[in-house]
Amino acid sequence: MNEQELKKLKLLSANIRLDTLKCIKKCGYGHLGGSLSIVELLSVLYGKQLRYDAKNPQWEGRDFVILSKGHAGPGLYSALANVGFFSKDWLLTLNEGGTKLPSHLDRTKTPGVDMTAGSLGQGTSAAAGVAIGLKLKKAEIAGQARNDDTEKIAGHARNDDTIGQLVYVVVGDGELNEGQCWEAFQFIAHNKLNNCIVFIDENKKQLDGWTKDVINPFDIEKKMQAFGFFTQKVKANDEIAIDNAIEKCKSIKDSAVCIILDSIKGQGIKYFEDMIDNHSVKFNTPENLKAADEAIEELESIINRYN
Template sequence: MDKKVEILAKKVRYDILDMLQHRGYGHLGGSLSLVELFAVLYGKQMKYDPKNPKWEGRDRVVLSKGHAGPVWYSTLSECGFFGKEKLMTLNDGGTMLPSHPDRTKTPGVDMTTGSLGQGTSTAAGIATALKMKHSDNYVYLIVGDGELNEGQCWEAFQYLANYKMNNCIVIIDDNKRQLDGYTKDVINPFSIEAKMKAFGFNTQTVKGNNLDAIDEAITKAKSVTDSAVCIVLDTIKGQGVKFFEELLDNHSVKFNTEEVNRATDDAKASLKKEIEEEEQHV
């Protein structure tokens, strides 16, 4: 993997920790589990222009699990869509970075999301429009494993599969946890890969912390011409920071204890050192 993509992942992980610690709370676990995916998308796979966010030739991202907005905001900032100082305005009154993505507020955000499940339908609609325009651009639809409790997801998946919408790459963040606990305890998802295959998707499962595996899976998905496509990311909620991986209540974290803040400070210091060392060799 290109060293710049590896550095981008570390910068995005640092930014998530920094902005949420500054805010004092936020959806940490499900943002950290998507860091490597966003680094690969914006560092290698996607077509976009930060100076012209509405460029017609761009690929689109629909973050259906909208509570993971911090990973998207951090990535957009690192890729030049807006200044990094804006990250510290997360959730402020009048901010361009609300709790959940809003296409009317944030450069680089093409679809407002937050009510779980609805992003699947809007992504299907965007993909249909691109097909009708004979566009070769992709829609990256990112869905949470807990979000799959919503029936709307499966309605949208049926549509995508029926019409063989291979330009909408469905990516499921299987981090095994949701707001109220482990997914297997809330509503057992059984095998997500098997279900997506049964729905008619060409489906792959890859480690969600492996940049090369994610990159290869996306490239393979783009080669599929006769069916809808899905990538299941086998991730860990709080991925990349051991303290938060092991924190049971890591869906939405409050930075109100010495232990949480010390762990955050230590992780940030380690990431900052790694970033500085690696940038010297790029």
């Protein structure tokens, strides 16, 4: 990645972080911690890696983004608004009656949202389905599909070494408590769905506290390896590392791929990183409001410096 590209991604990260904070503050409460921990990932996806057309969100040739931890909607909305899917004014209607931006994702309401999510775990199965569907479609286009023999089609797709449309699925570490995740991972690994990049946002916390204290996922990377995934672990605030890891995934032909994001809940804003209970943050105390205003000021000055 050259300096110009990195600057563009840093600027996008700062804007996504700023807008996430602003819209949750305006709403009065919301899932700040888990939205902030994926800001740099969203920046690399929407600023560099993804194929999309913001003016035609349903474009058939697009890559799919499935934010399985659907409560992090405000982060995704801020990314979508920053790359032109809809006006930034919409962000200030977060979770209001009649809004197009509900706190949890709804693909029937928001342009650019590919999967309705909020009930944890389900996005992993949807991602597996979309990924194998894309493989089958490609095999069909290539003329190798036989409608009467899906086994054969899947077998062929497995050996396919060209990378076309991709599925990017983002899963929380607390979300791994859902058995459905592991069922879907098995399917993705068994079918060697290398067109589905599984991101696990390991921010070490979930709703009720530390993930290890609620239901310990133990060593997530080792578990994904044991399930048959090619894995990489990267710092979640490092756009270059995330980008390189995605590039590496794209070169893997013969197995499923997973990137574990070593992240901090509340990432990028010290006050919210340090807040013990930062899953859903309420902006109803002078301390939280002051911290938000200071962070907004700081992010705006970072953005001005980049511009």
